[in-house]
Amino acid sequence: MKKFIIILFTVYIPIGCAAQQNNASTQEQPNIILLFADDAGYADFGFQGSKEMLTPNLDKLASEGVRFTQAYVTHPTCGPSRAGLITGKSQYRFGYEENNVPTYMSEVSAVDGAEMGLPVDEVTMADYLKKQGYATAVYGKWHLGGADRFHPTKRGFDEFYGFRGGARSYFEYTEEPKEPLNKMERGFGNFEEHTGYLTDALAEEANLFIEKNAKSRTPFFAFISFNAVHTPMDAQPEDLAKFPNLEGKRKIVAAMGLALDRATGKVLNKLKELGIDENTIVVFTNDNGGPTDANASSNLPLSGIKATHLEGGLRVPFLMKWPGQLSPNSTYTKPISTFDLLPTFYKAAGGDLQNLKDIDGVDLLPYVNGQNSEPPHETLFWKRDARAAMRKGDWKLIRFPDRPAELFYLPDDEGELNDLAAKEPARYLQMYKELFAWEATLERPRWLLKKEYEWRDVQRMDKFWPKKDSE
Known part of the structure; x- marks a missing residue:
């Protein structure tokens, strides 16, 4: 007659771990x-x-x-x-x-x-x-x-x-x-x-x-x-x-x-x-x-x-x-x-x-x-009224209502202090056109604010700039 030996193993699981395992088993999401x-x-x-x-x-x-x-x-x-x-x-x-x-x-x-x-x-x-x-x-x-x-x-x-x-x-x-x-x-x-x-x-x-x-x-x-x-x-x-x-x-x-x-x-x-x-x-x-x-x-x-x-x-x-x-x-x-x-x-x-x-x-x-x-x-866009901005790769174009648009290379200039529009005319023009092409796909605003608020925000842009290293 063959004899069988039964070996019992006891596994210790801390109570906290058991609770977490139970949660995981019943709620996978x-x-x-x-x-x-x-x-x-x-x-x-x-x-x-x-x-x-x-x-x-x-x-x-x-x-x-x-x-x-x-x-x-x-x-x-x-x-x-x-x-x-x-x-x-x-x-x-x-x-x-x-x-x-x-x-x-x-x-x-x-x-x-x-x-x-x-x-x-x-x-x-x-x-x-x-x-x-x-x-x-x-x-x-x-x-x-x-x-x-x-x-x-x-x-x-x-x-x-x-x-x-x-x-x-x-x-x-x-x-x-x-x-x-x-x-x-x-x-x-x-x-x-x-x-x-x-x-x-x-x-x-x-x-x-x-x-x-x-x-x-x-x-x-x-x-x-x-x-x-x-x-x-x-x-x-x-x-x-x-x-x-x-x-x-x-x-x-x-x-x-x-x-x-x-x-x-x-x-x-x-x-x-x-x-x-x-x-x-x-x-x-x-x-x-x-x-x-x-x-x-x-x-x-x-x-x-x-x-x-x-x-x-x-x-x-x-x-x-x-x-x-x-x-x-x-x-x-x-x-x-x-x-x-x-x-x-x-x-x-x-x-x-x-x-x-x-x-x-x-x-x-x-x-x-x-x-x-x-x-x-590759690109991100933002706008409000006549103002708009576009980030393409590491370059960012900002269009202002009261001055020419400006172009920044963010890896070297995250404070946006050095306008490179004059040094990068082809990139500047291409991004400007892409920004306008994006705007042409949008719905008109569902409501408009008083223009005094837009003017206030344009003024804000001139007040909060970090100093250049040379200043």
């Missing part, structure tokens, strides 16, 4: 968190080299992921920038050009007030992710139309806690605000002011959403659209006390940035606490360059500020972390755009990129991982 700042300066983060600002949580995120050194927004002001980000396409192609949705109705042309918002036939990032089975939520600033049909819950988001407008107090309103669109709203039509400091409150609300979906093992997309560090200049005394060597608005923006970093830390810590940080994509970026004249933010060494087509208006801090997919503590140096986030997220969620119709963004992963050595974009 990564969670997605988009941390979106408002009006922050290009230089105002530790990971960008600041010695004044305190941003330890964002600095840690940078060390754990990829820092993009040439990340661009689709427009240098809040509303159009968000429209490009959330649709994955150049908002100029559907007429979302003329700055933000105006609050004054009598001065608007092209369409009436009820039509001012992200066109309802445009498909959003949240729409696409919902089709992939994601729970979706947005917290904070919307600024893509105040009418009910533009509401976040009608644009692909399951949950919303924030305000429909563009700027509001960081503290609770005790009286009816001058602009009703800036009241805090939970879901659709349920107006409910927060308690405490708004930047912290948005992180806490997002964490409730994260906890709920982690428990049910539902993949989620949380768009945390902070209004920090946009005006009004509201800061807490305890945060101001951390910057004894700063004064005035610079001190306040530093305190507001510290609160933004603290809120980011709350979200990142929650992911780790729940054991889902290894299966979560986290992106941090900003909607446009800092408006130095309004909130004392700094875009140095770049020239220009918010609302200009100089690098300081268009280039933004940008971090992406995806454990196991992206190398930690690395940099990516080729130009990207915020309209790349939609296809990047959609592909990560298991979507087929062929299903994305009529977009301008690309999936960034093959480029960052070196599978594709070409730049994600």
